[in-house]
Amino acid sequence: MKKQIIQILTAMIVSTFSIHAQETIFMPQYIKSPIIENDSIVTFSIIAPEASEVLLQGIGGEDIKLSETNGVRGDWSVSLPLSPDLYTYNFLIDGVRTLDPANCYTARDIASLFNIVILPGGISDYYMPHDVPHGTVSKIWYDSKLTNAPRRLTVYTPAGYESSPDKAYPVLYLLHGMGGDEDAWCELGRVSFILDNLIAEGKAVPMIVVMPNGNARMNGSPGTTGEGMYVPNSQFSVAPQQMFEHDFPEIVNFIDSTYRTIPDKENRAIAGLSMGGGHTWRIGLEYPELADYYGLFSAAVRWNGTGISEQNHALDEQIKASFSESPALYWIAIGKDDFLFGLNKEYRETLDRLSIPYEYHESAGGHSWKNWREYIVEFTQRIFKK
Amino acid sequence: MKKQIIQILTAMIVSTFSIHAQETIFMPQYIKSPIIENDSIVTFSIIAPEASEVLLQGIGGEDIKLSETNGVRGDWSVSLPLSPDLYTYNFLIDGVRTLDPANCYTARDIASLFNIVILPGGISDYYMPHDVPHGTVSKIWYDSKLTNAPRRLTVYTPAGYESSPDKAYPVLYLLHGMGGDEDAWCELGRVSFILDNLIAEGKAVPMIVVMPNGNARMNGSPGTTGEGMYVPNSQFSVAPQQMFEHDFPEIVNFIDSTYRTIPDKENRAIAGLSMGGGHTWRIGLEYPELADYYGLFSAAVRWNGTGISEQNHALDEQIKASFSESPALYWIAIGKDDFLFGLNKEYRETLDRLSIPYEYHESAGGHSWKNWREYIVEFTQRIFKK
Numbered sequence A, B: 001m002k003k004q005i006i007q008i009l010t011a012m013i014v015s016t017f018s019i020h021a022q023e024t025i026f027m028p029q030y031i032k033s034p035i036i037e038n039d040s041i042v043t044f045s046i047i048a049p050e051a052s053e054v055l056l057q058g059i060g061g062e063d064i065k066l067s068e069t070n071g072v073r074g075d076w077s078v079s080l081p082l083s084p085d086l087y088t089y090n091f092l093i094d095g096v097r098t099l100d101p102a103n104c105y106t107a108r109d110i111a112s113l114f115n116i117v118i119l120p121g122g123i124s125d126y127y128m129p130h131d132v133p134h135g136t137v138s139k140i141w142y143d144s145k146l147t148n149a150p151r152r153l154t155v156y157t158p159a160g161y162e163s164s165p166d167k168a169y170p171v172l173y174l175l176h177g178m179g180g181d182e183d184a185w186c187e188l189g190r191v192s193f194i195l196d197n198l199i200a201e202g203k204a205v206p207m208i209v210v211m212p213n214g215n216a217r218m219n220g221s222p223g224t225t226g227e228g229m230y231v232p233n234s235q236f237s238v239a240p241q242q243m244f245e246h247d248f249p250e251i252v253n254f255i256d257s258t259y260r261t262i263p264d265k266e267n268r269a270i271a272g273l274s275m276g277g278g279h280t281w282r283i284g285l286e287y288p289e290l291a292d293y294y295g296l297f298s299a300a301v302r303w304n305g306t307g308i309s310e311q312n313h314a315l316d317e318q319i320k321a322s323f324s325e326s327p328a329l330y331w332i333a334i335g336k337d338d339f340l341f342g343l344n345k346e347y348r349e350t351l352d353r354l355s356i357p358y359e360y361h362e363s364a365g366g367h368s369w370k371n372w373r374e375y376i377v378e379f380t381q382r383i384f385k386k
Helices: A002-019 A122-127 A191-200 A241-258 A275-286 A313-323 A341-353 A369-382 B002-019 B122-127 B191-200 B241-258 B275-286 B313-323 B341-353 B369-382
Strands: A035-037 A041-047 A054-057 A075-081 A085-093 A096-098 A106-109 A112-119 A136-144 A149-157 A171-175 A208-212 A268-273 A293-297 A329-335 A359-363 B035-037 B041-047 B054-057 B075-081 B085-093 B096-098 B106-109 B112-119 B136-144 B149-157 B171-175 B208-212 B268-273 B293-297 B329-335 B359-363
Touching: A041 A085, A085 A122, A085 A369, A096 B096, A112 A122, A122 A191, A122 A369, A136 A241, A149 A191, A149 A241, A171 A241, A171 A275, A191 A208, A191 A369, A208 A241, A241 A275, A268 A275, A268 A369, A275 A293, A275 A313, A293 A369, A313 A341, A329 A341, A329 A369, A359 A369, B041 B085, B085 B122, B085 B369, B112 B122, B122 B191, B122 B369, B136 B241, B149 B191, B149 B241, B171 B241, B171 B275, B191 B208, B191 B369, B208 B241, B241 B275, B268 B275, B268 B369, B275 B293, B275 B313, B293 B369, B313 B341, B329 B341, B329 B369, B359 B369
Parallel strands: A171 A208, A171 A268, A268 A293, A293 A329, A329 A359, B171 B208, B171 B268, B268 B293, B293 B329, B329 B359
Antiparallel strands: A035 A041, A041 A075, A054 A085, A085 A096, A085 A112, A106 A112, A136 A149, A136 B136, A149 A208, B035 B041, B041 B075, B054 B085, B085 B096, B085 B112, B106 B112, B136 B149, B149 B208
16 A cells, blocks of 8 residues: 555656656655764755855855865765754855755845754754644734835734633733844744744743734735835835834734734833834833833844934933833843944943943844844743733 | 945945945846836846856747857857747756746656746736736635645735725635645746736635645645755655545634634635646645536546546446535636646546536646646636626
8 A cells, every 4th residue: 555655646746757847746855965973063054066165155254165075076075063952054165155055944135045954052952843732923914104005914822822712811922123123023034933932932922923014114024014015125214214103003903903912001012123122212202101011132122323312301301201110121231342332331331320220231243133142932931920 | 325325335245245245235237137128028148157058948849059148258149039928937057957046936756946028918918017907915824734834835815805804705715736845836827926917907706815835745845844944856755645635524614713704615615736737636626615617627537547448437426416505616727738638638527428518728738837827817806796
């Protein structure tokens, strides 16, 4: 019986290949790449018979040369000791940016696709799929007054949401950075996996996570709206970003009317990275009654295009007024090498001067998803536990 | 003000490039590819300075050579007259399979990624995003008795579902082919766009579309389950496929208890392609009370590994018994060149011999998504209109 099935399948494959080339439905993989050994050594490989030079881009600061494995012409590889994390990479073959044809896992950032590989171990285990109950990830649209059009959201509801119709949940609003969109926190941030895993371990409470599109000139990620399948070739086209926060209360209203939320301040959190950290800051300033937990990750804490300075008395007063709501957690996180470190320092100094309490987490590294994934793992364990 | 923003952004970009290479967040695009002119000529381009040969794969039956545009070394392109459709393609540069680095739109089929480009016009307009109300697409999990584990579904709910809490909807169950998974009908089948557009034009009734994973040995698409981020290198690993249909009633129960469905036969449809067409056939045979509408697209209509023949009296009786439920539509569609054409002919002859009514749609071409997209556009306009 098994043999018979294989014969039929083989016949199907041969027929498929001979009759249609439009979609190579049953394409075989001839090599494996990347290969992870002992959770610590990663070998990246590609067959490029005519290439003079093959580089690996994205791992570390410099391009890394591949060499011909055991001297075999065209059989390129490089083995690297890497620490646990999610890495994005691509090859550069004689100057041509090429994805790893043996690796079907990718993430998109604006107009660029990268391969991804995850080394397990430590915090990185949270980025991996495991045999735990899984939440639902939805791409949903709300009617926005900001743009007078439907706008797209990614929404994570935790495992058990469908089977517990009487249960209501707290909500984390999670905002992306400049050039990102409503796909970023799931694609590069691995948020659905992180929450599945943290909730399964009892380290985070079951929560809904709402990931809006923070680009006021973009209603949904590329290829999902009437703008068609354009190439998002520049982040400038999506300015003015500063309008987004005015859309925020209607997002909260939509979520509270669509999902089983606990619709109060104690059960709302807002966090964001870079531009989204700036949005988080501005939302806390303008609508302090909405949320009790704030996460500013590598935040673009700007005011009228510049940093926060003590010259601005009116801003001081607004900051003080907003903090009179006494948020349960105001968590500022940034890497030592982040290009926004100075802006954040200036903001922290302002808070210090105004005697406003907050928590500060300083990590190594810069303005990177490595840090933002670590921050969201930490932040989601700190919220809704009062 | 605008100038100031650009200065800040420029500073950010420079900082980003110099400090981190891990994620090239603001990667510019230097060329456009593909470019569509007059909705009929498509130019595919790539810069490959050192290449000896660049081929385009996936458009038509043969690989197509690119040449150096205006004789400029390394500036490769080819212009092709194409009819409206969705095309999948990739480049082959000196033997290396390469995605188009200027095109961020891709679709995955098992372990392979392809670029996609859509030529508008005719039926192809339904595959494009337009300024119409959009449905929600969710990746959701149900607890399966078949595999004693959570299994993943893609669910489309039409625009208005969230804002019309008193409205209930009919449900189309849509099954993928061998090697595909619960992502296929949205990625390659463009189902969410097709339904958004047909419903906006009033040509299809608002409906829920449920896209299960039909591989009994796979609980979710690669990278979503405890199996980790493996490379799905063979469709053999996902057999035995024939078990899937036994999971079907519990999927229906889960959907009826989770979504606002009209939970009766008149408001259920089942359709599938290839293996999923075979599943559709078997589900109609075993659970004829479940659905009123059936779509068999290039269906693998097999019985115990072979075609339907008149030798099998017991099968004849089972077919007759199942059709005593008089489905409102039983629609068989296949291309003239499909390698499953013979099996379908045999099945049609069996139905004819048993005087069982059905509709038959024969198209040009073979076992391809071009046909399946056309079939689903047709089929969704035919259902739930009694």
